[in-house]
Amino acid sequence: MNSEEREAICDSRWFSELSPVLRHDLLRSMIVKPWAAGEAIFVRGQSVGSWLACASGTVRLSQELDSGRHMTLGYIPAGHWFGEIPLSREQRRGCDAYAHRETRTTIVEVPRAKLQRILAEHPGLYEPILDLQAVQTRQLLALIENLNAPSVRTRLMRHLAQLMHKHGANGTDSSEVRLNIHLKQGELAQLLGCSRQCVNQQLQDILRANVIRQDGQFLVVTDPQRLLRLASTSP
Numbered sequence: 001m002n003s004e005e006r007e008a009i010c011d012s013r014w015f016s017e018l019s020p021v022l023r024h025d026l027l028r029s030m031i032v033k034p035w036a037a038g039e040a041i042f043v044r045g046q047s048v049g050s051w052l053a054c055a056s057g058t059v060r061l062s063q064e065l066d067s068g069r070h071m072t073l074g075y076i077p078a079g080h081w082f083g084e085i086p087l088s089r090e091q092r093r094g095c096d097a098y099a100h101r102e103t104r105t106t107i108v109e110v111p112r113a114k115l116q117r118i119l120a121e122h123p124g125l126y127e128p129i130l131d132l133q134a135v136q137t138r139q140l141l142a143l144i145e146n147l148n149a150p151s152v153r154t155r156l157m158r159h160l161a162q163l164m165h166k167h168g169a170n171g172t173d174s175s176e177v178r179l180n181i182h183l184k185q186g187e188l189a190q191l192l193g194c195s196r197q198c199v200n201q202q203l204q205d206i207l208r209a210n211v212i213r214q215d216g217q218f219l220v221v222t223d224p225q226r227l228l229r230l231a232s233t234s235p
Helices: 003-010 020-029 112-121 123-147 152-167 185-192 196-208 224-233
Strands: 031-035 040-042 050-056 058-064 070-077 096-099 105-111 168-170 177-179 212-215 218-221
Touching (some): 003 020, 020 105, 020 112, 050 112, 070 152, 070 185, 112 123, 123 152, 152 168, 152 177, 152 185, 152 196, 152 218, 152 224, 185 196
Antiparallel strands (some): 031 105, 040 096, 058 070, 058 096, 168 177, 177 218, 212 218
16 A cells, blocks of 8 residues: 555544554555446445455445446445455355546455454454444445435435545635545436436536535535525435
């Protein structure tokens, strides 16, 4: 890992709250792998052989529906762990994971054998792992709740709020939040479970309402508090 990738892993909230010995042992066990844009990191049904974290770039999680369409489950930013944790040999991946549009996405892996040795030496790691799984379960439930929202506008507002939380950075104006992830309208449609045309219409409405603005390929939230209110109160 380069210094920025190591910083992304070490400064993440979950990892930074581990004991120094645990952080040291996990870092020593990590295998670093770069992935080109669009490459499959794993696919549904594949055996879970390692525990994964994104060190740079972005990972897109997706699921193929019975209709043949693909639905995006979420985007994983640098510093976040994702996928199933390899606690047994029988585990299988439940979705697909791809490197997003960046020219380089770096993934760190903790192989199952090394993780088992660390758990044997540090059984206290089980509790943080359960906490992490609980967070991932809440995120999955939030995704289901969003998909059940009655309007595309509500789903879009909620996802923009989530993207702001995970991928936000300071904008040109100190009151703005720039979404540091490039999503085409078709990709937003896969995230919302609707058509690209529907996403375009809703984005234009939100742009006219001055909640967001376009900055090249990226979106900037001009009024973060208003976006959060709309995400929580939209019908």
